[in-house]
């Protein structure tokens with residue numbers, strides 16, 4: 001298996017009101033909690049076959065926040081959310097290329 005390019009490898013993740021993801025190529029991306037939670041692509045939130053969204057965004061509290069997270073292999077991040085949901089894996093490539101985010105320069 002080929003090594004993922006640096007832009008899809010993650011050096012550090014932390015959260016302090018938003019989720020910060022620092023990639024190996026130096027990019028520092030910030031993700032809104034609610035957008036990340038409602039963008040979950042697990043089988044409970046998105047139908048595996050049809051791709052239809054099963055999650056009703058209205059059911060996700062506006063004050064949603066991560067309570068824990070862990071790396072999944074070297075390709076993704078699993079987040080336990082304050083609403084009890086924890087089956088979603090956020091693939092780093094997806095985070096980098098598809099999820100809406102802001103960027104911040106690393107000092």
Ligand SMILES: [Zn+2]
Nearest residue numbers: 040042045088
């Ligand atoms: Zn989910």
